Amino acid sequence: MTRELSIVALIISAACTPSTEPPPTVEVELGQCRERSTTAFDDVSIRLLHIPMRDGVRIAVDLVLPDPLPEGDKLPAILTMTRYWRSFEGDGASAVQRFFATRGYAVITGDSRGTGASFGIWPYHRAPDETKDFGEIVDWIVEQPWSSGVVGGFGTSYTANTADWLAQNNHPAVKAIIPRFPDFDPYADLYFPGGIFHVAFGKGWGEAVKEMDLNVPRGDPPRGVKPVGDGSLLEMTIDARRNVPGVFEGLSQVTFRDDRPEVWGVSMLDWSIHTHLEDLERAGTPMFTWGGWFDAGTAQGVLHRFTTLANPQKAILGPWSHGGGYHASPYQPPDFATTPSREEQLFESLCYFDHYLKGRDNGTPEKELIYYTLGEEAWKTTDVWPPPGFDKRRYYFSENESLASEPPSSTSGSDHYTVDFEVTTGTSNRWFTQRGGADVVYDDRKDVDTRLLTYTSAPLEKDMEITGTPVVRLFVSSTTEDSAFFVYLEDVDPSGRVLYVTEGHLRALHRAISDEDPPYTMLGPHHSYMSKDAAPMVPGEVAEIAIGLHPTSVLLRKGHRIRIAIAGADKDTFTRVPESGTPSWTIERHSAQPSHVELPIRERP
Template structure:
C-alpha cells in the first residue's frame, strides 16, 4: 500500500462521490432462449415449491458464446444539457441528452432508441462517468446507435421541486420521463433504462407505471424493501450509511446548475428550493427516527418507497446485478424472485461485491458473459432492437460461491432442488474465546450470557458493507475485512467440528434463538463464518433482530421443506413487545442471503453479538437498555438453531 498512499485523498473523494449513487432510504420469446417462470412466486411459504433443476457447477467463464459484441457505428457523441421536461403538475425537470455524432461532430438525424437514467445526484456528475458509477458511461451504447438521457429527479441537481426520496410523486415522475423520451423527435419511440442503486430503483418504479415505449431495464444493486434492506435492518437505525447518503444527496443538490449564467433567476430559485425543502425533509425525518418517533417503525412511509410493493406491475425484461456484500444483499434476489413469478424475462448476476463495486460493474466480466457494457448492449439490442442476443446462454441466476470461487448457474434463486439443513447450537459459549458447539444433532443444554459491547462489528467486513464499500476503496488490505476472528472474540461463538464433507448453502437463512434479557430487549447481531484450518475466519453473511420486534408474520415468511428460512417481522410500534423478567422466548433472526461452501476440513461458525458498529444503533430512548446482558439458551428444551437452504 505504500506506493498507493499519494492516491488516497483522490480515492476518498471518489468513494464519497460514489456513495451518492446508492439507493434511497428506499417471456422470453422462443428465439431468445430466455426463460420465464410458469407460476407465481411470493414471499410466503409456497414460493419455494417450484420445480427447478439443480445448480450447474461448471464455471460460467468456460462456456463458449455464440454472441459477439458488435463494433461502434458512429465516431463520436454530442451532448445537449438541461433539456426541460415538464411534469403534469407544472414542475420542470432537467435532462442531459447524449446522442451519436458523425465525423463533423453533428448529431445524427436518424431516430434512435433512448436509454434513460434518473438520478438524485446531479446528472452532470453521473453523466460524466465519475468513478464508473453508471457502469461504462454513455459512450459505449451511444456509439452503437442509442441516445442516452440523464435526468435529475425532482428536487435534485438542476430540477425544480423538493426532493422526497421515492415518494409517490417522484415515482410517477419516473414514468412520465420515460413517456416524454418515447415521444421526442430524436427518439424512435423505444426506451430502455439503466443505472445503479438509486438509478436502479427508479427503473423499477418507472416500469411499475407501465409508460409507453419502455422495452427493457438493467438495474444494478437495486433495493426491494427500504425499511428491512437498509434503513432499519432488524429494527435498529442504520447510522453508518444513511447519514453519509443523506449528506451527499443534499450536497450534490446544491451544485449550481449549468444554466446559472443564462437564467440566473431560475437557477438561484432552484438552489434555494433545494436548500430549504430538501433539508427540512431529511433533517426532520432523521431526527424523528433518532428520537424513536414514527420513522423508526415500518409503515406507509416506507411502503410507498419500496419497489417490492409495486413489483407485481413490472413485466418488462429485467437484468439484475447484485452483490453478496452489498447494501441491498437482501433486496436484489427478492426482486428477482418476484419478477420471475410475474412471468417477466429476468436474469441476475450476484458477485462478491460491495455497493461501490456492484455499482461500477467493473468485475461483472468475471461471471463469464463479458463486460457490463457488453451485457447492456446484448440485453438492449435483443429487447429493443430485435437482434438475437442468444440470451439462452445466460443462466437466469449466475452466483459467485464463497469458499470455492466458482460461478454457479441455475434456473432459480431458491427452489425445490434445495433442502433445509439445520445446525443446532450446543452447550455454553463465553466472550473472549470459549466456543460452544454446532451440529445437526440435538444440542447440549447450555446458557450463554452475552454482554453487548459497543465495539462489536467494528473489526469486520460489516463495517465496509454498511459504509457502501468506501473503506475498501481507501484501505483494501484492511485485516479486519479478511479475518473476522478478532470481532468474534467480542461475542458468543458456536462452531462445528472439522467438516467431513463440504457444507453448501444458497439463499436466505434463519436463526431461531431462545433468549432472555435483563432489560427485556436488545439487539441480536449474528454472523455466519467459515473457519479455515489455519484459523482464518471468513465472514460469509450476517443478520440482525431487535428482541422486542420478534413477532413473526408466517404468511409473509419463506419456508423450505416446511422449515423457516426467511422470517418476516412487522416492525411496528403496535406489535413491539418486550420480554418479561425471566421470560425465555424464541427470536427468529433473518440472515441475509448468500451462496457459499464451507469446505471439508473447515468449520462452520455462528457468532452472536449485541451491537453491529458502525452499522446499527438503537433510538435514543432505547439506548440505556441496549447494553444490558442477554442470555442465549441451548439444548432440548430450548433448541436454538440455524436453518440453511442447502444446495
C-alpha cells in the same frame, strides 16, 4: 482492489442437479451475446435542456446522441434519472453515455425533481411527483424525431431505484429496465435491517445529498452541478430547497415500517418499490437486476424480486461491493480483479438492451439467475431459487462453545453474554460500501470473536456448499425489554483464521413472526416490522428469536469449521439498542429450547 478484463467466466449449471452429484461445468462468455451492437459512430453530441412537466416544473437533462446521426435514423433510448447530479460543471459526455451512444442508442440522463439543476422539491424517496415525471420524460422522448419509440431504464444505486419507478408507470414505450444494486425493500435491505437503524448510512447519506441539493461543491477539484444554459436559473432552484428537511430528519423518526414522520407525511411503505409490485407485474417489463453478496441487502432484494415477480427476469449476484466495482470475496487477496470487469458489465447490459430495445435474437433467456459461489470462486446459473439439490441441516448450540450436528439430549444448558457496545465490524463493511461503492474488507475476525458469544463446529469431513438463506433460532432471555441481535456466519480455517461469510440482524421489538401474507416471497422468517406487531421482551422470560441471515453461496472446505458468532452491537454502523442500559442475555441450549442454526447445504463427495 484492481480491475481487469476477463472475457470468459466458468458457469456451473445448478438447475435440476441431483444433490449427490456435482453440477457439470460449461463455458459462458459474459457480454458476448450474438449480434451484439458494435461501435457504429465515432463521436457523440451532447445537449443540455430543461423539459417542462405538467405543473410547470422544469427537469434538467443531458441528451447524448451518436454523432453524426444520419437524417431519418431512429434510435432506442436509455433513460437514467438521478438525485446525485446528472453531471458536474465542465463535464462532457460520460464513459457510460459514450458507450451506449456510439453503439446506436440515445442516452438521456436527468436530475430528479428537486435535485441538481432541476426545479421543484425532493421531500423523500419516490415522491409521487418524482415518479410521474419519469413517464412524462418518456412522453417527450418518443416525440423526438430521432426516437424509435422504445425506451429502457438503466442505473446503479439510486438510479437503479428510478429505473424501477420508471417501469411502475406502465408506459407502453418502456420495454426493459436494468436496475443495478437497487433497494427492493429499503426498510429491511438498507435503512433498518432486522429493524435496527443503519444510522451510519442514514446520517451520512442524508447530509451528503442535502449538501448536493444546495450545490455545495464536491470532488477534486471541487465542482458543482452542471447548469442548463448560462447558470442564471440554477440559483433559483437552489433557493427553493434551502428549508426542505433532510432525509435523516425523517429516518430519525422511524421505528416501524408504517411510521409516518411529520417531515414526510408518508411511511417508508409508500416509497418502497416492493409495495408497488402489482404495478411492476402488470406492466410485464423485462428486468435485468444486479446485486452483490457484500452490498448491504441488495442480494436479498434481488432474490425476493426473482422469486416473486412473473416478469421476464435476468439477475446476477456477484462477490461485489456496491456497484460492482470491487471483488470482495474473503477467499481472494486484496488485489484480486473484479469479475466481470466494468467493461464486461456494460457489455452484459448492452446484450440485454439489444434484445429488448432493438429486437435482436441474441440468446437472452427469459428467466435466469447467475450467482457466484465464494470459496469455490465459480459462477453458476439456475432458473429457480433456492437452487435444487440443497438440504436443510441444523447445527445445535452446545457446551464448550461448540456446534453439534445432533440435537441436545440434556434437559438443561445455557450460556450467558453481556452485550459489549464497543464491538464493530469496522468501516469497510457491507453497509459502508453503500456510500460510493467503496471496497468491502473484513479482517480476520479471530480477535473480535473473543468479545462475542461463539459456537464452532468440528472440522468438516467433506467440502460443504451453503447456498441460500441461513436461519438462526435463539431461545433467549434478557435483562432488558429490547436488544439488537447481530449474528455472523463465519468460516474458521485450519490455521485458526476466521473469515466473514454473511450476517443477520433482529431487534427484539420486531421478533413476532407474522401469520399474514408477506408482501413478497420470504426466504426466511417473516417479521412484519409493523407497529401492531411490536413485541417487547419480558425481562427474565425466554423468548424465541428467529433471524434470517442475508443469503449467500459459499464453499467451506474439508477441515474448516463453521462458526456462529453473536453480538449485541456494531457500533460504527448501527444505532445502539437499547439507548441506555446494558443487556445481559441467557441463551438456552437444551432439549426443550434447542438454539440452533439451519443451513441450506450440499456436501461434496
